[in-house]
Every structure is written in structure tokens, then in C-alpha cells.
Amino acid sequence: MDLLLSAANSALLTAHDLRRDVEVGLFLLGPPDPPRFIRLVGYQLRSWQPDVRSNAALVRKALEHASRVEHETSPGIFASKASFEEALDRLGPSFVYLKEGGKDVRDLLVPADATFVLSDNQDLAPEEERAVLRRDALVVGLGPTSLHADQAISIVHNELDRRHV
Numbered sequence: 001m002d003l004l005l006s007a008a009n010s011a012l013l014t015a016h017d018l019r020r021d022v023e024v025g026l027f028l029l030g031p032p033d034p035p036r037f038i039r040l041v042g043y044q045l046r047s048w049q050p051d052v053r054s055n056a057a058l059v060r061k062a063l064e065h066a067s068r069v070e071h072e073t074s075p076g077i078f079a080s081k082a083s084f085e086e087a088l089d090r091l092g093p094s095f096v097y098l099k100e101g102g103k104d105v106r107d108l109l110v111p112a113d114a115t116f117v118l119s120d121n122q123d124l125a126p127e128e129e130r131a132v133l134r135r136d137a138l139v140v141g142l143g144p145t146s147l148h149a150d151q152a153i154s155i156v157h158n159e160l161d162r163r164h165v
């Protein structure tokens with residue numbers, strides 16, 4: 001959960017604001033009732049903060065909703081029970097799979113409105129990786145160092161910020 005919350009903060013926060021054009025999908029497989037999918041929609045969020053503990057409370061509230069029908073549990077926070085493939089299909093439309101050793105991000109044109117797929121402290125399971133690749137994901141690397149997911153997200157934002165100012 002710490003990893004996910006740090007990654008969400010890297011995806012959503014700038015020094016003085018939220019990135020309103022970002023949507024974060026958190027896919028959780030931990031007990032007691034996996035799988036769960038939580039979407040954080042930047043332009044609708046009201047209570048997301050740099051403080052990870054208060055965000056954890058929002059995520060805990062979202063996890064109380066275990067229906068397959070998505071429900072907004074707090075402004076901008078949508079929860080459901082969904083498979084990995086269903087979660088991917090609610091994101092999209094194009095995918096970039098961030099993976100050590102992938103094609104260098106600096107040599108690539110990143111598709112507009114892409115969803116970036118990252119794992120936590122373990123690599124994606126083979127069937128999850130296949131699901132991403134079936135969706136024609138670009139496999140993209142960020143350099144020679146293996147990073148934490150939140151660090152990788154900050155680098156991607158920096159690359160995109162420089163291209164789209």
C-alpha cells in the first residue's frame with residue numbers, strides 16, 4: 001500500500017497543485033478480497049493530499065466497496081472489483097509498458113493519452129504481461145537503473161512535461 005500511495009502521489013502531485021489531466025489506476029491483489037481496482041481522476045479529486053496517511057484513509061474507504069459495479073466512494077475516487085484485463089480496458093486507449101531494458105523513452109514518440117503500466121516491487125506476472133502486450137503496448141525503458149515505481153513515474157512526467165510545454 002505504501003508503494004501504491006507513493007506512486008499515486010508521484011503521478012498526481014506537483015509542488016502546488018494536482019495534475020488535473022492525470023488518471024491513476026491502482027490494481028490491488030492483496031487479501032482479503034482481491035482483485036480490486038481504484039481509479040483516481042485528477043480533475044475530480046477534492047481531498048487528495050501530499051500526506052500519504054490521509055490518502056490511505058481515502059483508499060481504505062474505497063476498498064469497502066466490493067461490487068463489480070464501479071462506485072464513486074469520494075470525489076474523484078472510483079472503486080470496483082475488476083480483473084486486470086478489465087482494469088486495463090477502463091484505461092487505455094494506448095499503452096506504454098515501463099520495463100527495465102525497454103526501448104529508451106528518449107528515442108520514442110509517446111502516444112497521446114497513453115496509459116503507463118508499472119509493477120510494484122515485483123515484476124508483472126507472465127499472464128499480466130501478456131495482457132498488456134496484447135494491447136499493443138510500447139515497451140519503454142527509462143535508463144540503466146532499476147527504480148521504484150514512484151521514481152519511474154517522476155521521470156516519465158519530466159520527459160512529457162519537457163515535450164508538451
Ligand SMILES: C[S@@+](CC[C@H](N)C(=O)[O-])C[C@H]1O[C@@H](n2cnc3c(N)ncnc32)[C@H](O)[C@@H]1O
Nearest residue numbers: 098099100118119121141142145146147149152
Ligand atoms: C521496483 S521496479 C520492479 C522490480 C524490479 N524489476 C526488480 O528487479 O526489483 C518497479 C517498476 O518501475 C518501473 N521501472 C523501474 N525502473 C525502470 C527503468 N529503468 N525503466 C523502465 N521502467 C522502470 C517498472 O514498471 C518496474 O516494474
